[in-house]
Amino acid sequence: xxxxxxxxxxxxxxxxxxxxxxxxxxxxxxxxxxxxxxxxxxxxxxxxxxxxxxxxxxxxxxxxxxxxxxxxxxxxxxxxxxxxxxxxxxxxxxxxxxxxxxxxxxxxxxxxxxxxxxxxxxxxxxxxxxxxxxxxxxxxxxxxxxxxxxxxxxxxxxxxxxxxxxxxxxxxxxxxxxxxxxxxxxxxxxxxxxxxxxxxxxxxxxxxxxxxxxxxxxxxxxxxxxxxxxxxxxxxxxxxxxxxxxxxxxxxxxxxxxxxxxxxxxxxxxxxxxxxxxxxxxxxxxxxxxxxxxxxxxxxxxxxxxxxxxxxxxxxx
Numbered sequence: 252x253x254x255x256x257x258x259x260x261x262x263x264x265x266x267x268x269x270x271x272x273x274x275x276x277x278x279x280x281x282x283x284x285x286x287x288x289x290x291x292x293x294x295x296x297x298x299x300x301x302x303x304x305x306x307x308x309x310x311x312x313x314x315x316x317x318x319x320x321x322x323x324x325x326x327x328x329x330x331x332x333x334x335x336x337x338x339x340x341x342x343x344x345x346x347x348x349x350x351x352x353x354x355x356x357x358x359x360x361x362x363x364x365x366x367x368x369x370x371x372x373x374x375x376x377x378x379x380x381x382x383x384x385x386x387x388x389x390x391x392x393x394x395x396x397x398x399x400x401x402x403x404x405x406x407x408x409x410x411x412x413x414x415x416x417x418x419x420x421x422x423x424x425x426x427x428x429x430x431x432x433x434x435x436x437x438x439x440x441x442x443x444x445x446x447x448x449x450x451x452x453x454x455x456x457x458x459x460x461x462x463x464x465x466x467x468x469x470x471x472x473x474x475x476x477x478x479x480x481x482x483x484x485x486x487x488x489x490x491x492x493x494x495x496x497x498x499x500x501x502x503x504x505x506x507x508x509x510x511x512x513x514x515x516x517x518x519x520x521x522x523x524x525x526x527x528x529x530x531x532x533x534x535x536x537x538x539x540x541x542x543x544x545x546x547x548x549x550x551x552x553x554x555x556x557x558x559x560x561x562x563x564x565x566x567x568x
Contacts, residue, residue: 254291254524255322256360256517257315258334260299261475268506269295278318283326284503287551289525292326293505293517294318296337300454300475303336311340319353329529330356332520335474339452343396344533358523358532360516363544365400365536367515368448368472368494370555372405375468375492375565376446378558388412389444391458392451393435394421397472399428400536401448406431413440446470448494449477460486470494474514480561491560497548498556509562518553519544525551 260266266279273279274297281293296303296314303311315337322328331353333344338359341347347357376383386409392398393414402425406412412433416422422435441447441462450472451457456479458469465488471478472494483491499513508514523532526547532540548554558565 252289252329252524252527252529253327254289254330254332254520255326255328256291256293256295256332256334256520257318257322257337258293258295259303259336260295260297261335262299262301265299265506266297275321277314278321280322286501286503286521287525289521291521291524292322292328293503294322295334300336303340304452304454308340312346315341316347316350316352319347319350319355319357323353323355328355330358330520330524332358332360332516334360334514334516336452336454338396342534344531348531348533356523356529356531358520359396360514360519360532361396362400362532362536362541363497363519363522363548364472364495364515365397365404366541366545366548367497367555368397368401368450368470369404371470371492371494371558372446372448372468374555374558375470375490378565379468379490381445383408383446384410386410386445387443389415389441389447391415391439391441391447391449391477392473394418394425395450395452396534396536397450398448399425400538400541401450402429402433403538405448406433409446413444415440441467449473450494451477453477456482458482463489466490468492476561483560490565492565493559493561496555496559496562497553500552509559512559512562513553515553515555518548522547522551522553 344359388409448470457477
């Protein structure tokens with residue numbers, strides 16, 4: 252199988268990181284990659300995160316569908332991975348699977364991203380010798396594709412969890428799927444949390460210093476990030492973790508990505524292509540598939556070895 256990712260710019264400055272040869276109209280396209288004999292492409296819409304959320308949804312969806320059809324027709328791509336907000340605006344990728352113009356498979360890549368987010372939580376708590384049963388957890392974006400899976404996996408492990416989202420009816424639906432001690436709220440109630448996971452579709456940084464208690468741990472899965480470098484500098488007591496990165500043998504040319512790292516979502520679609528698994532992975536995450544992605548990752552070495560903050564190693568201090 253051939254793969255292609257479809258992402259977007261985080262901000263206006265990102266476009267300058269791409270070689271001019273990559274730009275093809277409204278799409279940036281990498282040269283063909285070869286990962287363990289499997290061919291594919293890294294592509295991205297030239298829309299920013301803000302534009303992805305502010306433009307009419309049908310306009311953004313057409314950009315995404317046009318990109319999917321482009322890589323299918325021009326590069327014989329079999330499976331696409333929807334990156335960052337391209338998942339949010341297509342109902343977790345479900346919308347793309349219903350469009351006749353695109354004939355291939357769709358994977359939002361969020362199954363392995365959710366798995367890696369949970370791994371990062373356990374890894375940092377072990378580093379600081381903290382027991383989750385004595386910690387309060389907040390999940391921002393709790394009923395989203397990633398947030399729901401992370402909530403199912405982590406809420407039973409913490410003393411109390413605060414699940415945050417913008418829509419009351421979605422939070423009510425989430426409540427029926429969970430076990431453990433938790434509350435749901437539409438307020439950004441993170442100031443009492445020891446551990447915060449962000450998995451939102453917010454187009455800019457969301458968390459400010461006043462939202463964070465002393466020595467809070469933030470697993471920042473969101474792209475663009477929900478905790479800025481500015482706040483990290485203002486609050487050196489805070490421990491921010493790149494929530495969606497994995498160590499990746501070999502170099503994939505993603506502008507701005509630290510050497511030796513890759514997004515877990517991209518690793519997932521590459522692994523699916525290597526495995527020749529001809530299925531869609533869209534909408535709510537199947538926890539069985541999530542566990543399968545972890546097995547794939549061990550098989551191919553696309554795993555979380557080192558915790559980082561904006562690409563720099565995180566150590567206990």
